[in-house]
Structure formats: C-alpha cells, structure tokens
Amino acid sequence: MDFVLSTADSLLLDKVWAHVLPLHPTNTSSEYPISVLPATSAWSRDYIPRQLLSLSVLTLLGIYALYFIFAWLSYRFIFNHDMMRHPKFLPNQVRLEIMTSVRAFPVMTLLTLPWFQAEVMGYSKLYDGLDTYGWPYLFASILLFLLFTDYCIYWVHRWLHIPFIYKVLHKPHHKWIIPSPWSSHAFHPVDGYLQSVPYHLFVFLFPLHRMVYLGLFVFVNFWSIFIHDSDMITGHPLETVINGPAHHTLHHIYFTVNYGQYFTWADRVGNSYRQPEKSLDPLLEVQLKGNKKEQ
Secondary structure (H helix, E strand, C coil), X not given: CHHHHHHHHXXXXXXXXXXXXXXXXXXXXXXXXXHHCCCCECCCCCCHHHHHHHHHHHXXXXXXXXXXXXXXXXXXXXXXXXXXXXXXXXXXXXXXXXXXXXXXXXXXXXXXXXXHHHHHCCCCCEECCCCCCHHHHHHHHHHHHHHHHHHHHHHXXXXXXXXXXXXXXXXXXXXXXXXXXXXXXXXXXXXXXXXXXXXXXXXXXXXXXXXXXXXXXXXXXXXXXXXXXXCCCCCCCCCCCECCHXXXXXXXXXXXXXXXXXXXXXXXXXXXXXXXXXXXXXXXXXXXXXXXHHC
C-alpha cells in the first residue's frame, strides 16, 4: 500500500489535504507573494494520522470497487441463476449478502490498517526493481505466496470451525449454504480479517515485488468471489489439484470439508478433502424440485 498511497498523494491527496488542512506560512520575507506559493498541507506526507486516514479511504474505495465489479461480473456472466431456486437459497439472499459485506468492510479496514501502516513506514520486505532479486525469484515468489497463504488460511479456516469459535465468528458466513458471488465477502468482520492475515504477514517474512503484491491483492479478491459461484463443474484435469468453485460449494453444504483456498493439498494432508462429484451438485435438487412441480 506504500506505492498506492504515494501515487494517490501525487495525483490527488496532496491537493486534498492542502485544501482541508492548509499550511499558513508565517515567514512573510519570501520574495514571492504568499498567494503564488504552492498549496501545502499542515499535515505532511509522513505524518502518521494523515497516512492512516488516507489509507482508510483508499482501502475502503479499493475493496468496494473490487467487490462490486468482480462480484457483479461473476453474478452476471458465470453464476447459474437457477441456483436461486434451491430450497436452501434464502429469500432476499443476494441483498443480505451485499449488506453483510458492506457492513463488514469498514471494520475489516480498521483491523487491517496496522499492516498497511507498517508497509508505508518501511517495515515490510516489499521491493522495487526487477534486478533486485532477479526474474527467477520474482516468479518463485508468486508460487511461494500462493502456497504459504493457502496453507495458513487452511488452518485459520479450520480453527474457525472449532464450535465455540464458529458460533461467534464463522457461522454468519455459513448462513449462505448455497452461496452466490456476493457471499464471497459476507463475513463477520473479524472472521474476514483473520483469513486475510496470511496475505499481510507474507510480505513481512519474504521479499515480494510491489507490483506483484498489488496484482496478487486483486487476484485473491477475485478468487474469493470466483469460488463462491456454486458452480459444480467436475471432471476437469486440475480438479484434484486446484480448490475451485465445486470444492468450495461442497464446503458450504457439508461444512467440514475443503477448507483450502487455492489448492487441495492442505485438505489432503489434513484429511478434510472431499472430491467433487456430479451426484453432489446442488443443481440436481433444483432440477428435481422443478420436475415435481411439472408433474
């Protein structure tokens, strides 16, 4: 977020802060009239309260944009709307999912701010320049990020299913037994934050290029939406490796299987893997219900 904040400052926020909290020069001996001096804020770029407020706004705008753009695209072009006729698809569920997400984002943003602030203050291992670690590490770091965060999220997710934790934090997300793309971020805010911690932790443990980090930030939000589209397409060659929508649909239906985020290996190691099968497709229940109505 240090790159995002710096870019936003240069393009817009310097002017905004100069307008909201202008610096009033006290030295009138300058050869230039005060009126022609560049507008400056009393809160400089490195002033922590300014950084925190700017980061809050940028993060909220970013997550709202990613959520509504990607969820709408998935809902419009990928999600099978017949699933909304499933007996366990709640009345007004899409509206409820959106409202839950919208209410969660501000709290999740506040919880995430210390990580972003630490990045801005230079404590992370984010780096610039392709020659810093070379191209091989650049590509390896992407795989390392996915493997590290996948395994960490597996255990965070599994711990969230411990009964006394589940009732307080994770149960609201499992309200959506038949999920839609809008349910992807419909969490209790603490639940959503806990599952995001591995993403932030990674850049304090391992070097990662700033642009790659931003790209992965967009990707993980897209992926979270993608796996919530209730799609039970099975039989593709990567099904045993990639934890896709079919796997996560089974997680929402059966609760104690397929905790992984991207891959199936952690579930296999943790003995919680369940293979998607056509016979488990919730769409079959919708079709059966439709056939009964026609009879």
